[in-house]
Amino acid sequence: MSEKSTVPALVTAEQRQSFTVYLEGRELPASVCGKLLGEAASKLDLPVVGDNVAVSLHDNGEKAVIHGVLPRTSLLLRKEAATGKDAQPLAANIAKIFIVMGLDESYNIARLERLLVAAWDSGAAPVVVLTKKDLCPEPALREKISAVERAAPGVEVVCLSSVSGEGVESVAKLLGGGIRCCFIGSSGAGKSTLINRLSGYEAAQTGPVRTSDGRGRHTTTSRHLYFLPCGGQIIDTPGIREFCLEYAQTGLDASFTEIEELAKECRFQDCSHNSEPGCAVVAAVGKGTLPAVRLTSYQKLKKEMLHHEIKTDLIKRIQAKRKSMAFSRLCRDGSVKKRKLRGG
Numbered sequence: 001m002s003e004k005s006t007v008p009a010l011v012t013a014e015q016r017q018s019f020t021v022y023l024e025g026r027e028l029p030a031s032v033c034g035k036l037l038g039e040a041a042s043k044l045d046l047p048v049v050g051d052n053v054a055v056s057l058h059d060n061g062e063k064a065v066i067h068g069v070l071p072r073t074s075l076l077l078r079k080e081a082a083t084g085k086d087a088q089p090l091a092a093n094i095a096k097i098f099i100v101m102g103l104d105e106s107y108n109i110a111r112l113e114r115l116l117v118a119a120w121d122s123g124a125a126p127v128v129v130l131t132k133k134d135l136c137p138e139p140a141l142r143e144k145i146s147a148v149e150r151a152a153p154g155v156e157v158v159c160l161s162s163v164s165g166e167g168v169e170s171v172a173k174l175l176g177g178g179i180r181c182c183f184i185g186s187s188g189a190g191k192s193t194l195i196n197r198l199s200g201y202e203a204a205q206t207g208p209v210r211t212s213d214g215r216g217r218h219t220t221t222s223r224h225l226y227f228l229p230c231g232g233q234i235i236d237t238p239g240i241r242e243f244c245l246e247y248a249q250t251g252l253d254a255s256f257t258e259i260e261e262l263a264k265e266c267r268f269q270d271c272s273h274n275s276e277p278g279c280a281v282v283a284a285v286g287k288g289t290l291p292a293v294r295l296t297s298y299q300k301l302k303k304e305m306l307h308h309e310i311k312t313d314l315i316k317r318i319q320a321k322r323k324s325m326a327f328s329r330l331c332r333d334g335s336v337k338k339r340k341l342r343g344g
Ligand SMILES: Nc1nc2c(ncn2[C@@H]2O[C@H](COP(=O)(O)OP(=O)(O)OP(=O)(O)O)[C@@H](O)[C@H]2O)c(=O)[nH]1
Pocket: 131, 132, 133, 134, 135, 160, 161, 162, 163, 185, 186, 187, 188, 189, 190, 191, 192, 193, 194, 205, 206, 207, 208, 209, 216, 217, 218, 219, 220, 221, 237, 238, 239, 240
């Protein structure tokens, strides 16, 4: 059988099992070949938006079949609640992750801290984008920006209004050089509106927030990559309801660099910064050099992470035990059958 000739393409959209790929200046519908589906050990082996893939062309070049995924430079994963299920890949090969948060009801520091951990963990650099500046007058604006800067040490913070256009140019600048980025954030934060503002036309569908509580209506339902006039690429994602942290120690350390730095001075190497003697982190809170809220957030996320690790490990252990029990049953049944065949 002759081997199919393949060409490189970029995955630009994903809807359940079907994809859209970009090659030679146009977008084509694409599916995944049976071999790739069959050999995939988990979702991580299947294509995701931002992936460079090898495709063969069919139906007079109108359809593509994906045969392989090229190695990734970064991968943003969304961990679902600790059900033991695989993490869901959201976007691949991204240089920066823009965490989009509105300065309206969508403003939430605890959620931002959680998204920062996930972003750092992906291998891409996070940027915080505060939208709806037009809805937040001073002095609340200054206070909100300061709290964000405290929660995101060493991370660039951009403040803008997609309605007036103020500050939008700074996002376009960050996309310079044609880099690929991804927008994440809660529903209604203004991710798709900002993409439209950067595109110069209504590329993405947007929807109003609920008047009762300011929450979004989950307007964007699938991931989609947009090519922008500034040369950059943005992957728009649906609003995230929950983002569970699991095995994200690297991301946690990168998000709380000031605590990691202080922890080097703690008397005990495995100090939990609770009540151990000689704890430099607790001492910094006492002196007022580290805000108490930062330590509380760190402890909360760390506790949650450890809890999920234990729970997931427990699920894995139970699954392994079930498998080994099923295997020994199979062996036992096999020997019974053999004995019967031998007339034993
Ligand atoms: N006043 C104001 N409204 C904005 C701004 N950015 C977005 N909005 C409004 O916020 C609402 C939600 O915007 P979307 O862009 O659909 O939000 P999203 O983050 O894409 O939401 P999902 O697709 O549901 O995840 C829309 O009514 C927008 O017009 C802004 O900078 N200022």
